[in-house]
Amino acid sequence: MSVSIQILKVEIEELKKKAAHQIKEIVFDNVETFRIKFLSRKGEIAILFEKLKEISVSEKPEAGKLLNELRNQITATFEKKLETLNQAKTESDNFVDVSLPGRTQKLGSLHPISQTMMEIEKIFYGMGFNSVVGPEIEDDFHNFTALNFPKNHPARDMQDTFFINEDILLRTHTTSVQIRAMELDKPPMRIIMPGRVYRNEAISSRSYCLFHQVDGVYIDKKVSMADLKGTLVSFAKQFYGSSIKYKIRPSYFPFTEPSLEMDITCFLCKGNGCKICKHSGWLEILGAGMIHPNVYKSVGINKNEWNGFAFGMGIERITLLRMGIDDIRMLYENDVRMLQQLA
Amino acid sequence: MKISLNWLQDYISLSESPEKIASTLTSLGLEVENIEYQSAKYEKIITGKVLSVSDHPNATKLKVCQVEIGKKENKLNIVCGDLNVSAGQKVVVALEGSIIPHNQHDPNGKPFKLVKTNLRGITSEGMLCSEYELDISENKESICILPTDAKVGIKFSSYLNYNDVIFDVALTPNRGDCLSHFGIARELGAKLNKIISLPKNSLKEILSNKKHNLSIELVSKNTSLYLGRIISGVKVSKSPSWLKKRLASIGVRSINNIVDSTNYVMFEIGQPLHAFDFNKIKGKKIIVKDSVKNEKFKTLDGKNHKLNESTIMICDSSQAIGIAGIMGGENSEISNETTTIFLEAAIFSSESIRRSSKFLGINSDASTRFERGLDSSKTKWAIDKAAELISQIAGGKVEEKLFQAGSISTSPNKITLSLNKLFSYLGYKLKVTLIIKYFQALEIKVIKSNSKNIVCQVPKHRNDIIQDVDLIEEIARLHGYENIPSSAKVHYQFNKPQSKQEIISDEIKIYLASIGLNEICTNSFIKKTTGEKLDKNIVKLANPISADLEILKPSLLPTMLGTIHFNQNQGSTNLALFEIGTIYKKSNTYKSGKNISEYTERQQLLITLIGKSEIKKWFQRERNYDLFDVKGIIESLCYKFLFDKCNFISFDKTELTLNNLNINFNSESIGKLGLVHKKYLLDFGIEEEVFYAEIDLEGFVKVAKQCKKQFKPINRFPGIRRDIALITPKSLLYSDLTEIIEKNKDEKLEHHEIFDLYSSKEIGNNLKSIAISLYYQSSERTLTDEEVDKSVHKIIQKFEINKNIIVRRKLD
């Protein structure tokens, strides 16, 4: 049995066509299939080589040459294909979908009250004030009597008080710390007193049973109302912006005389009048005044030698206004969605 | 307090705009909170005339009216529910867009805005209003019919002559003298430089002979002056409309012509008055004396009261007939049968009235004025004015005798004001003539003045002016606070260092927020039963707002758990929260609780983690929080603020917590962490695990004060790492292994760390595989493999002799 070279030539041509066709179909996944089918030891080219045995000796060199050419050609095409494929693969490997979202960090947050408090403290630290804290559970003397709130005086009605017993109460203002500071330290003093205070009022969207305050005191020689005004205006401009307008008007606090309240142009409506400022265009931001002589007397400071001023502001009110929250209770509900919004 | 502009005009001539008057009052410290224009009340509500009435084609309970509003051609089609409406009637028409003061269909009668409506197929172009809808009376049944001569097509407010402007003044408690129209006029006069005058009293001309007698006995020390007048032959009835209108304008309900007269005088001059039925006064004797404890009394509102001692009572010969300055008694009340009245005007002590008013829980217009102090120089004027008014509007004769007990106190307050002090307070100087002018405007008499001092005498009505600083405020007020210069001068003063605790507390907050925790701020008050589970030394309020907010919290945990539950209900289930707040307890020295040293307040930091630490994302798998998250936060916190490692010592579970660890630093306990007990969580409706860490901030700060940041030279020689893998029982603690390492290491071991931990079937039940890396490094030279191997071998040997530990392999 012998195979004519003619037949072999046909088979070679068929295989060539077949391979050329299939090589086009190669994608990354079936590379190996192609290699096994054509180029492996038992592949179709090898099978043709087997037939060489049956070719007559005279035709063997030609047949061998043809077969070798076939193998080289297919191998070359395959390798070329492989190269293109590899190149494509690297390209796709290096492809970055930049539109994917980033790996965000968890959104922690400071409570809005802390944010306001820290900002206010920073401004007063810059003006040379020190921070002093005192107890929330207070006695009548420090919270009222020493601050010139006589017993059975209507001024006490300004602050509905929580009592622990007849003598002990929850401080209604951090002004009580002022008395403690004056007892411990001698003037000159320039301090702020941040902290939590309590008022026995029904809880509603406008009031809560507690709130936070920053009070301040400055005692030195020859401190005037002009100094007080200068300090307050400087604070207000740093905190609310240098373009705000302000007005101060007389008011009443038992522990200061003269007393005043400060209004600034409503920053929500720029002074045009809105619901928040009750259409007045003004927002009341703090109370202040020259420290009353009776206060010095109660702590044994010579009122003829020293004088000074005190001021105080509520943190919640400022926070609600600045952040546009219309219900004070939300500050104590601590909905994390709100906390993260205002982070 | 409401102040009527028309009423003010009785005492001062004001041509200024209401806005100008309001800003003047505010600049004087009498803050005007609101200006109410009466004319705005009936915007788009006008008078009209019904031209014709026909039946509604589709409804038997409705009529269709044609109403003329002004010009003849101005006609509206209005559907009306009052079947008695008839042609020719003068009515009140609300136009589209008007605000109707009361909604008849609303249980609370809230106002509503009128819109064009289609009523059963017919469009109503307006509404015929009832008196209730117009806020005139309670009549809801029929529409308001005006007299036949009423002008058609004019504003209803003009028809009513509603042209007043009402100021709502927020008075500070020191200004009792401004609790009247005359008082406010006096302030305006001083600031606007205008003359004020009280209307002349013409009582003298109408006084009649004395018919009745009565004696007054002043027993109470708390009453300085008591005046009385008898008016006989009065007829109690409705007040005339001018009086009703005046009282209504400032929100005071009309009662009868007698009570209205006394109220009128009170709002005019500030002196409260009371009228008794003379015939009900037994023994024709008035005794003013203090009550005895537990005395009972029925006030004219029908309420029974139990009195405390020293309430000033007005009594007759047999019983009490009124609580002085607060409320009259039912037994002496004016009724329609009253013909003779006894009118009272007195000066009761402010303190006493305030104490009684607080005790009884009655806050009346009269008690408010007594509490703030009265001007005794106007008491006689007031009783005469009221008597005159009553005789004018209720008939009757004012008897000539003015009954009097006690006297007007006469010791005017003299104050010396140093000009030096004045200028130093104000920060600017003023001419003495100007100061004197201000004083005169305020009726403050200048007795003496020279270049240094001004000596003044304060008028009776200004009981708030006591010291020189009060005078300084008066000058500043009249000169205008806006004229105070704003000083920018810096008083040089060394700063004292800020308190460490404040600083660290803020820094901790910022740090925790920066690593992804949300700061919360919670109430100080909690429920008693909740607090008692945590601590027995709780501090209770004497007057809590509610039983749920009865005690001060002894730990931050309850309100934290409340916050977690709230957020879970809002759908936020993965939470990392912290709070720095105060906790309150009775101290160890607690006895009577009358001294604040018997209470302790400490600052605490509480961290809680709940739900998932990581949620499934395209780059990460989800993972629940566990103990090591909270432990890790504490470890980081210690590194950050104490610059070193803290130690954890486990202790038994408590009632409320599990897997507890004490956090120690330099053998000082600074807090604890663990898992909150399920049992406790259920009280708050929480079912998930809550990991917590609690740090005593004062303890932490105390430790932090001793810690210093210290630079250690960076080691430039390369280190060598050796890993070892061990198999141990699951119950063997990692700390037991590190203890072996620590005991057997040499100085070359720089640090060691666990880097793998797992258990599997292949390893065996109850066993785990732990891989630890050992880092060797010297600060002097490069280490050799041999010496490191020797060192590692020494540790491995110690592991090998422990029968619980299998050294699996040494990993290079």
Ligand SMILES: [Zn+2]
């Ligand atoms: Zn506004």
